[in-house]
Amino acid sequence: MKTAIVVLAIAVSLVLQTTLSGPMAGGPIAVNLVLVALVYLALTYGAVTGILAGALGGLTQDALSFGIVGIGGMTKTIIGFAVGVLGAQFNLTSTVPRLVMFVAATFVHEVMFEGLHAMIGGRPFGLQWSATLIQALVNSLVGVTAFMLVERGPEAMQRRRMHRGSFSRKRF
């Protein structure tokens, strides 16, 4: 079940990312949904899931981007492992620590990704801090929203359903 959830989450994030990257290409707002899904999975299920999800998502992203396959995989594997370990060591169930975790993961991911490309691919280190900051904020917002939806969504739906039920009884 967990494996299916992981694979599904990565697949959905990839599909959404490739779908959204068309309209947002060249724009100031950028988001890395695969990274968001990865951090979410690592915080939820732990380091092992983070490692495997990072490797899976990163390699798939690399393969689809026609770059050097493995750089994104290594980066996301490290991120998944680190986030999973930190999530097991600290209490990251509230919103603010999760926000911080998403922001930090985005920054670390971008620095490592650019650094590895500079080292291995031979291209200059071209990290744009402002764009990375925006991406980190967007990622964190998306991630925290996803957490809230998953954690509070069923409860809210149940409340809403209960509220609808009581209204019907009053009405009839």
Place this chain on the structure above:
Amino acid sequence: MGGAGCANNPDTRLARRTSRVELMLDIRKRTGYLFLAVMVAQVLLVSAQVQTKSGVKVLQAVTFELFSRVQFATASVVNGGRNAWGNYVALRGMRAENEGLKRRVADLEVKLQQEHALAVHSQQLQALLELKSQATVPTLAAVVIAGNPDPVMRTVTIDRGSADGVLADMAVIAPGGIVGRVIGPVARHAARVQLIIDRNAAAGALSERTRAGGMVVGAEANPPLRMELVSNLADVKAGDSIVASGIDGIYPKGYLIGRVEITDRGSGLYRTITVRPGVDFSSLEEVLVVMVPSTGARAEDPK
């Protein structure tokens, strides 16, 4: 009792072992190893795609480098083992071989010394032969077989005696010059020779350069010869050759006795002259006996 029996039950042990193996294989308990494995796999994947500056794939280059290190280490171990084994095997026979070689070296040293002695001996014989061929007098080769136990008496014993025609007062010479004279009694196969350096020995002598005459006598000094009865007026210098004058009737005329080393004007009428012998008496081995009786012996001979 029941608990111990249950612990020793094969099924229980098998179950424990199985759970232990499952625990070992459960990657969820081995996050670090999993992380490491995934990272290494991806590093290899990246290396397979990236090329070095020389155009070789990084994976190939790293693999070759690592493999070459392994090969180097393996070769070092194998060579070390082979060398150690070879040295050990070689050492096993080394002691016996060493002993054999030592014996052989000793034998060869002895042989070398024998060869050297033979060579020297042959040189001496050759010199003696040349002297004999040059000598105008008949000679008989003899070998020094003994010295004198009394260091004051400078005599040697030769292996020729009366059976060979050796008589008393016969001169004995060597390639270096005059050695001495035979003194009696002469044995049948041996004779005693008084060396010219003996303090009781004397010989008529003259300077070969100026023909200044005198008498050479033995002396307990260094050099062991002294030339006496040479006038202060005579011209004798260091380095002059002193030869037998033949006036004593024993030593053949013209044979070298020695060379002047020091010459001084004495307090009286005669010079003080020291002479270095021409013969090395410390290594006297072969000599020639001049087979001419002395003048005195010939006079006494009734024939």
